Amino acid sequence: MVDKDVSWDRRNQFHLLEVVAQWEGRVTTEHLQRAFDINSRTTSGGIFKDYGEVAPGNLVHSASVRGYVPSETFEPCFSHGRLDEYLSLMTRHGTLNPSFAGLKDVPAPTESVSIPHRAVLPEVLRKAVQATQTRSRLEVVYRSLSSPQGEERIIAPHTLVYSGQRWHVRAWCEKHRAFRDFVLTRMASGAELLGDALEDADPVLDANWQNQVLVRLGPNPGLTPEQQHLVALDYGMDDDQELKVPVRCALTHYLLQSLNVVWGSCQLSPIEQPLVVVNPEDLEPYVFNG
Template sequence: MSSLTTIPWDTLARYRLIEILALWEGRVAAGQIGEAFGIGRQQAQKVLRAYRQLAPHNLSYDRQRHGYLPSAAFVPLFTQGRVDEYLRLLNIHDTLDSPFAGLSMGAANTESLPMPSRAITPAVVRELVRASREKRRLEVNYASFSSPAGDGRIIVPHTLVFAAGRWHVRAFCEKNREYRDFVLSRFRGVPEDVGPMLGRHDAENDERWQTRVAVRLIPDRRLPQAERELLAMDYGMPDGELELHCRGPLARYALRELGVNPNHAEANPRAQQIEIANRDSLASWILWS
């Protein structure tokens, strides 16, 4: 076996995609590889064969599903096996940023702060992804502050969302009869398919999800003019105001990312830095109960 360090980065990108799709979607096929990298089916099949030579125990071919499935002994060779890799791929759709980590770019020293990875299992993600694509109902056991040990319910998932440092699934909850956000790391066990969606509970009929809102941010008005101007430069406010547009249910998460608590202001304006200019009109979207 050749050293993994000698594999060209574009080939590594293909191997990484194979692992990500197999592990988190439960299936990878030549057509997916060909579409992602603009290569023919025969070339994509060669890529899969080459990968299997390097990791012979990771994949097995399933004739009924016309693709390769992850084996029980699957061990990632080119990825870290973290859900972030798959969910990041969903966001960028047509490109993988991870292959560029292998490029020698001669950049200046940089450092980033690694964040802890949430405990999210592949089996949970596979079921959520499949159900959202096929509009299926899932029976789940979900833990929350009100039910730390878990509580059974049926959901109809429609969108995976990364916000405020963690992954959620937006879904219709049959127990509460409304659309809610469910944190992926709080599912207990593997969701069970209980049939097709009943009624119209997909993303198109999630009225709050389909509503776009504008969040207007300004430097804290308690600060001196010079400090407000400094913050306006920091946050890219050419006219002293920054307007963010997002789906209504994501507005509170956007504020959390910016360190703004919509429920109360910091006593120290330098700690607060920025505030919501249109807080009253956004109250139903941003206030936490």
């Protein structure tokens, strides 16, 4: 069991140790020095020592590679063992950590596509964050396709959500008396907190948020068997050629969007849409305009 008292800074450092060690086979004090702007080899050595105390036997020092390597019994404690964690570290230097670009131990250049960030007004985000933290009502002028000029709404946000393309809040809407998604970029300036949220706004009552649905995806049957097999490999499907993804019901639509799975009558060619939903009847209640 990992010590819950480990500080946030140490957890971040331990996360890097595990991810680099797992996916490169070696992690060194120089990784820590460059990634966290540590000037002292003694300090970075102390981080390895601290990690060894909370995750004994996970990393072992190897004189031959002049660094630490994963042991045969290595088990991630501060990471999840997923490739995307490594890729995230390798691309993070472009936005969060410029020093990471200088790592000599990076095996190959990496790059990622940067999706333009839609402009969220800082004052709007601050009010939304405050409302979620204090469980407050929030009065906003909200613009939508049906009301592009905007109309006043009173909402009670409980969670900020990044859908992969934009930020929104999951909130109780007093006008519609239902939990809905409100895109932050569509909120005008001047949002105001109005006091405690109503009892109906309790997040526990947001059934589509609290409950999950299993999204089952498979290769598009319009592809050749060889192409379907390749798609199955691309997405790490099981022997049944299915990718099974549990997701909050309220986030089902966004998951399909991120995987380029088109819902409804507008269909792409099999090459353009290599994945299809295997269980559409289970998802239909949670897909917009489904």
